[in-house]
Amino acid sequence: MALLEVQNLEIAVSAKGKLLPVVQSVSFSVDDNETLGIVGESGCGKSLTALAIMGLLGGTTVRITGGSIRFDGMDLLTLSERERRSIMGNQMAMIFQEPMTSLNPVYRIGDQIIENIRQHQKMTKAQARDRVVELLSLVRIPNPSERVDSFPHQMSGGQRQRVMIAMALSCDPKLLIADEPTTALDVTVQKEVLDLMADLQTRMGTAIILISHDLGVISETSNKVAVMYRGRVAEAAETESLFLELAHPYTRGLLNSMPVVDSDVDWLEAIPGRVPTLEEELTGCAFHPRCASATELCLTTVPKETEFKHGHSVQCHFPGKVAP
Amino acid sequence: MNAMNFLQAAFAGRRLATLGFLWLVMIAVAAIAAPLIAPFDPLEIDPVGRLAKPGWPNLFGTDHFGRDTFSRAVYGARMTVIIGTGSVVVALLAGGLIGMVSAYFTKLGHFLMRGVDVLMAFPALLMALVLITLLERSVFNTILVIGIVYATTTARILFGMTLKLKGEVFVDAAVCSGVGNLSILFRHILPNLVSPLLVQASFIFAFAQLQAAALDFLGLGLPPEVPSWGNMLSEERIYVTRAPWLLIYPGILIVLSVFSMNLVGDALRDSIDPRFKDDISGV
């Protein structure tokens, strides 16, 4: 049994008296020492899935309508509020895209991490402070014993994101969820942060869920990939086997849409059309309006999850078929 | 978003604000149809029936001249609407123009806004008192004075909001298209300020009532013969022990109206563009 198992997760948004599904029968699992990359464009449901795991979908407008999330043998959806709290930030931690808004600007970064540690572990302030210095040096912040007393605005974007990682790691979580952790950062800084996360994983054995829109980031950092499109997992596999042979036309389209630095192409093979909005009702495969090889079947029937190759699942009626 | 949708969104699920809105509609109807509603002439003196208790036919009783208090109250609604609307127009026109122009033309703005700052250093009532002593007592002058008092806060608020909008990319885009300054200010920026202006107007409307009532009470507002709620309080205050209803009714009317306007203002404020929420905090 894996550390985190998400099964048939359903999330819906209520708008104008109707329940609109935003995440539909999403399943995946992550184990220790493993990085799962979730990739997709805005509105595909990848962030909502992460928030659902963290129990941060508290509102009445967005709610989980089905499925199960099992973490370390516990069903997270049936836990009481208190039990959940003790897991969140302790055994499970999350880092967000905007390192500026996730840190409270009026407190020193050290105090913010100390507070987080002391909420979950019995430690004196001095002990916690030592631990923070240790963590800051772990995330490669120069002069950690001085930077403990810095305010967030005194640090650069990359450093702030590292502080966020330090805070997330402060209680040795078993699972780290990173939602677009490097999107707001420059490429050179992005590389440092991603390297850091990979390094920390090998040292601590943390399971990581990395959410990104960038296939490059996913390809370089993940062991497993789930490609999401409009609330469903279009394709999922081990990273190597996924990129070896892309089975879903959306994944192929996404890859062809990306301008690459290593070769010249005259025209990008863009996916036509756009992601349908939540209000638009769809029949059949959600991708059929944009798919070049869609048939009558795609228009009427939602494709079931099928095994394309061993450990490579895909939700498409014609997996692996290149458009004519 | 059109005005109807905006109102609908603002009042959805807010019972108190909706009640306030209905009360204001009633006041407005009373103001428009005052001659039809009022059973007596509000200026007609009846020395025999003075200080009558509330009952029939004088619903709210009569004052020390024997004038029908209910009729005066109905005509008072008319003054309420006139003073409120007039002050709003003066405040928004003067204050809005100063604020917007100051934010857009920064050099001129430095100069204008320092003037506004100086005026804002005086308490609103004090400033109104100073201005009114320079002028005659008339409806128009009362409107002018109250309008000017609230023009200062309006200028401040619009200054801030225009400054924010000036930094928007669509303004940059308009500049790059070659659009002139005045056109940017009035065709591109102003339409984005309509809903916050509406909110500001509702607050000014409410505060203008209090201000007008205070001026009337001090005998510096409307001419004494004009039936307004403030004048009614002012004239009858010596009868507070003998005929308390003469003060209770206009008092209740003022309190209810100002309260309603504030409720409506709050409701509107909560549904406008979140960027501007912090700018408007009453006047």
Place this chain on the structure above:
Amino acid sequence: MSEPLLSIVDLKKHYHTKSLWPFGKKQVIKAVDGVSFEIAPGEVLSLVGESGCGKSTVGRTLTHLEQATSGHALFEGQDFLMMSSSEFRPLRREIQMIFQDPFASLNPRLKIEQTLGEPLFIHGLCSTWEEARNKIAIMLETVGMDPMVMKRHPHEFSGGQRQRIGIARVMILKPKLVIADEAVSALDVSIQAQVLNLIKKLQQDSGISMLFISHDLGVVRHISNRVAVMHEGKIVEIGLKNEIFEAPKHEYTRKLLSSIPRVKTGRELV
């Protein structure tokens, strides 16, 4: 190389930080510190670099959204960098800008036809609304939109569609130079490819020159003829696209190129 359409010589933009004390020392921040380059007619030059390197400031000084501190910018031989805003106005039609954020760059209160029509009237390109609507309709079709959308407001459109409208607003004036500041960065990958193809096609069809400002090296490689790499307010390397990407000379360019996460596709894995 033919006579350049635009040549920038030693462009500088310095900011002064405000001091806490009334007579305290002010610090100078050199956002752009002596940048020179040329753009030939029909050429696409990309300005690439990380955030804070000054690339956007170059674009903003060239469109007079910010006043440059010093330098020269010659457009068809005319130095416009230090012109007053009224002197510069006739040039605005020739030098246009595409903005990054498609959600912020269209005025939410104006209909699409108002946004697209206004510049036509300002620059005297048409005199009646009938004429303007014809031009707008043709332009909207050119950027791949239904002409009927001109009656609608921006909030009814998705990010990609808004960016197309933003491009239409620029192209309708038939400029000679377009400055695109992170024009596709805010878009999703699949939409970004569509818009990028559109920009490239419009550029090739009309033969306009372009200054393409971006942080994304992949996008830059796709669209440009020449590339200038900026770092801390200066151009560290400038050259033909293939020289920069295949044989980068400057250390910073190499670092940038090596930092980009790449997809290991099937062919490379096998």
